[in-house]
Amino acid sequence: MAATLPPPRLLPSGDSAITVEFSRNIDDAANRRVLALDRAMAAEPVTGVTETVPTYRSLLVHYDPVLIDFEKLGETILRLAQRPAPAATATRRWRIPVVYGGEHGVDLEDVAKTLNTTPDEIVARHVAGDYRVAMIGFTPGWSYLSGLADSLHMPRRQNPRLLTPAGTISIGGVQTGVQCLAGPSGWHLLGQTAVRTYQLHRNPIFLLEPGDNVTFVSVDAKTFAEQDRAAEAGEFIAEQIAS
Amino acid sequence: MSKLVIASIGPASSIQDGGRPGAQRYGLVPSGAMDRLALAAANTLAGNDPFTAAVEVGPFGAKFIARGGAVRIALAGAPRNADIAGHSVASDTSATLADGETLTLGFARGGSFSYLAIEGGIAGEPMFGSLAVNARAGLGSPYPRPLQSGDELQTKAASGAPEQRIELPAVTDAPIRVVWGPQDDEFADETKKLFVDSEWKISATSDRMGYRLEGPVLRHLHGYNIVSDGTVNGSLQVPGNGQPIVLMPDRGTSGGYPKIATVISADFGRFAQIPAGRTFRFRAVSMAEAQVEARKFAELLRTLPERLRSIESVDLNIDALHDANVAGHAVSAVDAGTWHAVTLADMAGPD
Numbered sequence: 324m325a326a327t328l329p330p331p332r333l334l335p336s337g338d339s340a341i342t343v344e345f346s347r348n349i350d351d352a353a354n355r356r357v358l359a360l361d362r363a364m365a366a367e368p369v370t371g372v373t374e375t376v377p378t379y380r381s382l383l384v385h386y387d388p389v390l391i392d393f394e395k396l397g398e399t400i401l402r403l404a405q406r407p408a409p410a411a412t413a414t415r416r417w418r419i420p421v422v423y424g425g426e427h428g429v430d431l432e433d434v435a436k437t438l439n440t441t442p443d444e445i446v447a448r449h450v451a452g453d454y455r456v457a458m459i460g461f462t463p464g465w466s467y468l469s470g471l472a473d474s475l476h477m478p479r480r481q482n483p484r485l486l487t488p489a490g491t492i493s494i495g496g497v498q499t500g501v502q503c504l505a506g507p508s509g510w511h512l513l514g515q516t517a518v519r520t521y522q523l524h525r526n527p528i529f530l531l532e533p534g535d536n537v538t539f540v541s542v543d544a545k546t547f548a549e550q551d552r553a554a555e556a557g558e559f560i561a562e563q564i565a566s
Numbered sequence: 567m568s569k570l571v572i573a574s575i576g577p578a579s580s581i582q583d584g585g586r587p588g589a590q591r592y593g594l595v596p597s598g599a600m601d602r603l604a605l606a607a608a609n610t611l612a613g614n615d616p617f618t619a620a621v622e623v624g625p626f627g628a629k630f631i632a633r634g635g636a637v638r639i640a641l642a643g644a645p646r647n648a649d650i651a652g653h654s655v656a657s658d659t660s661a662t663l664a665d666g667e668t669l670t671l672g673f674a675r676g677g678s679f680s681y682l683a684i685e686g687g688i689a690g691e692p693m694f695g696s697l698a699v700n701a702r703a704g705l706g707s708p709y710p711r712p713l714q715s716g717d718e719l720q721t722k723a724a725s726g727a728p729e730q731r732i733e734l735p736a737v738t739d740a741p742i743r744v745v746w747g748p749q750d751d752e753f754a755d756e757t758k759k760l761f762v763d764s765e766w767k768i769s770a771t772s773d774r775m776g777y778r779l780e781g782p783v784l785r786h787l788h789g790y791n792i793v794s795d796g797t798v799n800g801s802l803q804v805p806g807n808g809q810p811i812v813l814m815p816d817r818g819t820s821g822g823y824p825k826i827a828t829v830i831s832a833d834f835g836r837f838a839q840i841p842a843g844r845t846f847r848f849r850a851v852s853m854a855e856a857q858v859e860a861r862k863f864a865e866l867l868r869t870l871p872e873r874l875r876s877i878e879s880v881d882l883n884i885d886a887l888h889d890a891n892v893a894g895h896a897v898s899a900v901d902a903g904t905w906h907a908v909t910l911a912d913m914a915g916p917d
Contacts, residue, residue, distance in 0.1 A: 334748035337800055337831060338830050339831050379794065461821075521594070
């Protein structure tokens with residue numbers, strides 16, 4: 324058996340939620356423990372727990388204080404956090420098509436200049452990556468991926484944009500992301516996908532799960548336009564290439 | 567089938583209910599009523615389940631017309647002048663609009679949101695079990711956006727049930743209680759002291775996503791960027807300018823600013839009702855106290871039906887007169903020993 328794992332910090336988020344913090348930083352090992360605890364709590368439901376929300380470094384556990392109190396839930400969480408991660412048999416892998424650059428990725432050339440290389444090389448590095456959905460948050464379907472190559476790490480923009488397009492594929496810091504809805508962003512926009520990670524009246528409404536694996540494939544603008552029409556009609560577009 | 571036609575309505579008014587928890591792991595926030603007690607009280611008066619969808623009416627006035635039959639409604643939350651065809655309707659009572667009659671609501675006095683519950687609920691297509699509007703996510707039914715003039719809310723014909731009032735605990739303006747964390751260790755002890763020792767105001771640039779606070783600048787110990795983590799209703803996040811933002815039911819599900827404290831769930835609705843510009847304070851309490859208060863609040867919600875009282879037409883008028891008088895601190899007709907005792911909280915009047 325593995326040695327005892329360092330316990331997470333239990334931080335109160337009001338009287339009805341606990342932030343279970345494994346690290347203060349973006350840390351792949353911490354994210355794996357977050358996802359493992361999330362799975363453990365799904366496999367062994369705790370009375371009173373209403374919802375769990377994985378993030379990079381912590382699991383937010385919502386609960387009903389009428390049914391369980393902070394101390395008792397905290398003890399249960401610390402016990403579950405010692406469990407080895409369940410075998411990742413259910414891990415899925417998605418291939419997501421992206422049209423890079425031009426009007427679809429207005430920052431591609433600037434990113435290439437900043438990193439002293441060519442736009443083609445930036446695309447090559449981005450599609451070479453093997454990513455994992457570390458968390459989904461902020462707005463519906465906004466998927467934060469870990470696994471970005473060191474050679475693509477860049478500080479966020481000084482001035483965040485108030486509006487970036489739906490389907491934006493971007494990089495910021497050590498992360499890359501798939502954004503579903505149009506909205507504000509301080510990241511660098513490399514491209515756009517027709518894949519809707521959130522779409523009402525489709526089954527499932529949410530395509531990606533925290534813990535899913537993701538790779539990107541480059542497509543041309545014409546293919547993107549066709550895929551966009553198909554996605555609007557409810558097709559996934561993203562290919563599930565393994566499970 | 568009856569319907570309520572919206573003849574006019576101000577901004578920040580939308581259909582809300584108990585919200586849609588369960589999909590925050592996908593970035594979808596639950597939304598739902600800003601003041602759950604007021605929503606539940608209005609629905610209880612209207613004979614509905616407590617978290618049935620109702621109209622959350624923002625600080626401005628509104629007019630609703632019954633069409634296709636009578637419509638029975640109930641009002642709770644922020645007090646405001648209300649009348650049906652010229653007859654006053656008191657807060658915390660039910661009333662019925664005959665076909666063609668108009669319900670006119672004035673500006674909120676001493677609060678921000680009122681709840682207009684409709685007997686039989688509002689016809690709509692629930693998504694994730696809820697009709698609540700979340701405009702950013704394209705959710706909400708019958709309209710996935712704030713309400714506008716001309717919108718129509720389909721409902722059942724009025725049952726003819728006798729009108730009722732509900733006796734709620736007196737509204738207090740005691741400090742809003744918080745528990746420290748999850749990131750209070752990002753702030754020095756003197757900053758935490760400054761937070762609870764200062765007067766605060768809610769900025770006019772606030773909405774269902776967040777209430778911006780005006781008060782002293784809260785300095786961070788280690789900068790203002792943290793790695794994003796999960797948020798809850800009442801998270802008090804402190805961005806780079808040191809002016810806290812309290813996250814409200816349409817918040818982002820995750821955020822990257824340190825959260826110094828969290829409003830306790832029992833006080834969240836009371837906090838949401840504080841009008842922009844009014845000064846208030848925070849008070850830090852222990853987790854044990856916050857959880858006791860949460861359980862008391864759940865018990866209050868559960869026992870709302872026991873607080874219903876029958877209402878005679880003469881009482882309705884006296885109550886309405888009393889309610890109208892509160893605004894002007896006039897002597898109330900009910901001082902003379904009728905059922906509605908005048909409390910200090912009632913007499914606090916408008917801002």
